[in-house]
Amino acid sequence: MPLFTTLPPLSLYIHFPWCVEKCPYCDFNSHTIKNSTPYDEYIDCLLLDLDYELPNIWGRSIQSIFMGGGTPSIFPPEAIEKLIQALRARLNFKPDIEITLEANPGTVEQSHFTDFRQAGINRLSMGIQSFNDPMLKKLGRIHNSSQAIAAIEAAHAANFNSFNIDLMFGLPQQTTEQMLSDLQTAIDFQPPHLSHYQLTIEPNTLFAAQPPTLPDDDVLWHMTQQAHAQLAEYNYQQYEVSAFSKTGEKNQCKHNLNYWQFGDYLGIGAGAHQKITAANTQSITRTAKQKQPQHYMQQVRTKTHIIKQHRLNNQDISFEFMLNALRLSNGFDIQTFNDNTGMDISSIQAILNKAQQNNWLQQDNAQIKPTPLGQQYLNDVFTLFLPD
Numbered sequence: 001m002p003l004f005t006t007l008p009p010l011s012l013y014i015h016f017p018w019c020v021e022k023c024p025y026c027d028f029n030s031h032t033i034k035n036s037t038p039y040d041e042y043i044d045c046l047l048l049d050l051d052y053e054l055p056n057i058w059g060r061s062i063q064s065i066f067m068g069g070g071t072p073s074i075f076p077p078e079a080i081e082k083l084i085q086a087l088r089a090r091l092n093f094k095p096d097i098e099i100t101l102e103a104n105p106g107t108v109e110q111s112h113f114t115d116f117r118q119a120g121i122n123r124l125s126m127g128i129q130s131f132n133d134p135m136l137k138k139l140g141r142i143h144n145s146s147q148a149i150a151a152i153e154a155a156h157a158a159n160f161n162s163f164n165i166d167l168m169f170g171l172p173q174q175t176t177e178q179m180l181s182d183l184q185t186a187i188d189f190q191p192p193h194l195s196h197y198q199l200t201i202e203p204n205t206l207f208a209a210q211p212p213t214l215p216d217d218d219v220l221w222h223m224t225q226q227a228h229a230q231l232a233e234y235n236y237q238q239y240e241v242s243a244f245s246k247t248g249e250k251n252q253c254k255h256n257l258n259y260w261q262f263g264d265y266l267g268i269g270a271g272a273h274q275k276i277t278a279a280n281t282q283s284i285t286r287t288a289k290q291k292q293p294q295h296y297m298q299q300v301r302t303k304t305h306i307i308k309q310h311r312l313n314n315q316d317i318s319f320e321f322m323l324n325a326l327r328l329s330n331g332f333d334i335q336t337f338n339d340n341t342g343m344d345i346s347s348i349q350a351i352l353n354k355a356q357q358n359n360w361l362q363q364d365n366a367q368i369k370p371t372p373l374g375q376q377y378l379n380d381v382f383t384l385f386l387p388d
Contacts, residue, residue, distance in 0.1 A: 002284070002317060002342025007277050008263040010057060011064040011255050012091070014046060014083075015269030016072040017293045020106070024140045024206035025199060029271030029291050030070040038297070039079045045297045047086050049268040049289070052303060054090060056276050057266065062091045064098040064255035067121075073103035077115030084120040098162070098254040100125055105143040105151035113151075113158040123162040123253075124155050125195075130171065131185045138172045138212065139199075152189045162251065164193040169227065170220050171199055172212035179223050180230060187234050192251035194236060194244045196227055241327045241378070260328050262321045262340040270296035282342065284312045315387035317341045318348050322385045326378060331361075331369025351384050 018037055019030045065087070072080070080101070087093075100123040101116055103109055113124070130136050131145045143151075155163045165186045169179045186194060198220060201207050215223065228238060236244040240260060245251040258265065267274035271291035277284050288308040290296040299305040312320065321341050325332040334345045345352075352368065355361040360374035360381045374381050 002282060002314065004277060004279055004282055004339075004342040006339050007060065007279060008261075008340040009063050009258050010060045011066070011258045011263060011265040012062050012087070013255075013265050013267045013269075013272060013274070014065065014067045014072075015267070015272040016042075016067060016069040016075060017270040017291075017296075018074060019069065019071045020074065020104070021140065021142050022206075024210075025202065027202035027205050028070070031293055033074070037074065039075055041297060042293070043079055043083050043086075045300045046083065046268050047090075049272075049300050049305065050087070050090060050266070053266055053268070053274075053276075056278065057264075060092070061094045062097060063094045064100070064258060066100045066102075066255040068102045070102075071104045071109075072101050073109040073112065073116070077112050077119050080116060080121065081119035098123055100164075100253070100255060102127065103151070105148045107147055107150070110147070110151040110154040113154045113160070117158045117160060122160070123164070124160050125164040125166065126151055126155065127166045128152075128186070129166060129168045131182050132178055135171050135174060135178070135182075139168070140206075149185075149189075152191070156189075162192055164195055164253065165189070165191045166195045166197070168197050168199045169223050170215050172214060174215060176219065176223050176226055180226060183227055183230055187230070187236075190246065192246050193253060194231065195242055196231070196244065197242045198224070239329050241375075257328075260324045261332065261336055262324055277340075277342070284317060284342070286310055286312065313387075314343060314347065317343060319382075319385040319387055323382055326361075326370055326374075326381060329369070329375075331367060334366045334368065337368075348385070355381055355384055 015029065017029055017031050018033050020033060022030060022032050084099070099121050101121045102125045105126055105128055128148045129139055129141055131148055133145050136144060152165065167182055167186055183196070199214065201211055231238065231244050236246055237248055238244050239252055243253065243256065264277050265274055266276070267287070267289065270289065270293045272289045274287045275284060286309070287306055290299050290305045290307050296305055318341065321337060337345050352361060356363065359371055360377065361368055362371050370378065370381065
């Protein structure tokens with residue numbers, strides 16, 4: 001049984017389940033808008049969902065909020081402002097709280113960037129994916145390269161000092177030169193943060209049913225090496241498998257770092273997940289909410305919107321910690337493991353020793369991190385910690 005002498009940092013995730021159009025690679029809980037979107041009704045349901053959860057986090061401060069989806073930026077700024085004001089009335093915000101909104105580069109959304117900033121959003125994450133129009137069409141994106149560039153310019157104009165550009169690589173029939181061109185275009189705008197993801201084919205997507213032709217493994221490895229070299233040349237520090245920040249730690253995503261360090265997070269909205277540590281029961285509980293938006297809004301009113309809830313055992317806890325923390329380039333310090341899992345590092349020392357013998361992990365005083373070989377074979381490292 002874990003023993004918690006302190007509680008992990010706490011964040012809030014809010015899910016917005018609607019998109020203008022579903023992308024063929026997307027396996028997130030997103031639903032195409034068919035008629036009108038019930039903006040006000042959904043915000044009211046989010047707040048009711050949160051009200052149910054408040055007794056589980058009394059006295060704790062919120063360090064970050066992430067509004068994801070779907071496409072949160074299709075909601076009007078006045079709805080987002082109403083939500084943030086209501087959150088402030090219910091939660092204890094840390095003074096330096098990070099509040100991120102995922103934004104589509106479409107012309108309607110970017111026209112609202114200034115209003116989002118005034119509503120209390122202080123960080124944008126823009127799903128650009130590519131600046132190549134033929135590639136955007138293959139990805140089923142509804143924006144073009146001109147709109148993507150205009151969105152980044154709009155973020156600058158709205159005084160977003162903190163924003164992220166999402167790019168994908170390994171796109172259908174993409175060359176290394178095309179990938180590097182996308183990356184250079186993004187770098188030229190000097191974003192504080194860049195996410196550079198490899199396209200993967202996920203189950204239950206259109207791409208899974210109709211697979212496109214993707215670059216082979218050798219080309220993907222070459223792309224990865226070239227991309228990392230180009231980002232390093234412009235002083236982007238890789239701090240996680242797919243995340244790069246300009247000029248070090250100050251531009252790292254606080255919300256995602258909390259996930260990767262096995263912090264706690266509330267999750268409200270259709271399909272949201274959460275992980276909460278409780279001192280009174282000395283336990284970690286994971287919870288999932290109803291995914292279908294209309295059902296969620298109906299069920300949250302009767303408090304029947306939770307579809308799954310379970311407590312983690314020690315093996316689950318150590319595996320999930322490693323699944324997250326070893327994605328970080330600098331790994332984790334032993335005190336973070338002890339505090340955020342409620343366990344002592346000695347409980348997994350035998351597995352750590354085996355990983356070090358394989359040259360997958362290294363320990364420097366109280367810091368444990370993947371070696372270059374371990375980063376290359378990270379999935380193999382994770383298997384060592386799988387529950388029996």
